[in-house]
Amino acid sequence: MASLAKVFNFTGAELLVLLEAWFIFFKWDLLISFTQYKNWRSEIGDLSGFNDSTKGVTTPLPEQVKLIIKLSEIAGRFHIRKMNCLRRCLSQQKMLAKRGFNACMHIGVSLEGDKLKAHAWLTLQGTVINDSEDVLSRYSELKVTNEHAILRALK
Secondary structure: OHHHHHHHHOOHHHHHHHHHHHHHHHHHHHHHHHOOHHHHHHHHOOOOOOOOOOOOOOOOOOHHHHHHHHHHHHHHHOOOOOOOHHHHHHHHHHHHHHOOOOOEEEEEEEEEOOEEEEEEEEEEOOEEOOOOOOHHHHOEEOOOOOHHHHHHHHO
16 A cells, blocks of 8 residues: 555656556567567667667766656556566667667676576666666676577567
């Protein structure tokens, strides 16, 4: 009940962003879960920034970006289905692009015991925006020419 009470602390504009995020998460979850990759590939757009060369170059993030990420993370946590890193990144990337921010998606892997783990995160102007900075040390970013194969594997 305490979580529901926090909703009343948001402004009308923030509630609209929360609602937008919830529906974009829902859309991406349906696309990824129930259709083939080739059917939703065109929705992703250009992934030419997939291997962003600005890693390590940090600039202050605009407050609007911070707010969108914060509110969308809240929407993802309280969604009816689990929103993994791929769904979060694709949804947040769309929300930011709509507002003129070109975030780059990165995918990395790590070996924990005998399990290979994959993770996706976003950067904007060289700064990790939807994860902690240590994601860069915990995961080895994949540098490939065919990012589409990676996205299919993360489904």
